[in-house]
Amino acid sequence: AAFRVDVLTIFPEYLAPLGQSLLGKAAQRGLVDIGVHDLRQWTGDVHRTVDDSPYGGGPGMVMRPEPWGRALEAVRPPGTRLVVPTPAGRPFTQAVAAQWATEPGLVFACGRYEGIDQRVADWAAGSGPVSEVSIGDYVLAGGESAVLVMVEAVTRLIPGVVGNADSVEFDSHADGLLEGPSYTRPASWQGLEVPPVLLSGDHAAIARWRRGQSLRRTADRRPDLLAALPDGALDAADRAA
């Protein structure tokens, strides 16, 4: 059955890209079903109010729970994971994406303002898993951009969505390290040459060189990933790199 994605937002037009390109084709091929819903459909007043001042005071506005409760009852299939993008969430990682890709689908709740009344996530946990996740430590205006990121990361792991399965396997982060530099024709450009080993045809040497580049780049740009590698992930050749 198709992987089902539903997104609840007050800016449905922001999520139009979900219908295009890679996802668009997958959706056409029946691999992924995507629904984007305007939260205001479930408001109860003439002004279609979705927010109010925070109890306890403080800056900004908080999204009221009632529209979310009605929207989730209408849209969320029982047992489906509810994903709430929030700067206060657990990190969204490739491992999380891989886990979610094995499930029947996802419902995303895009918060704006200072976030959604906490009772929505607490109440929603009664009818399926709820994941409050962050895609990074920076301030966004709402969860919509994060949903675009997460939907892309998850759906490309669904069999058939990405053409060349290899490209999924050898992406950065697949082996816990960053991918090293890539090159293609011409062999010489602006006086810059492609590393000769890559033109040597010596596949063992090429693999060794690439591994070394990957380790060096990871140590330089993401030492946290190196520290997180399981014991034994680096062999003697790696340490010499």
Ligand SMILES: Nc1c(O)cccc1[N+](=O)[O-]
């Ligand atoms: N960082 C952030 C935000 O500022 C607002 C909504 C969602 C996120 N996030 O998922 O990382």
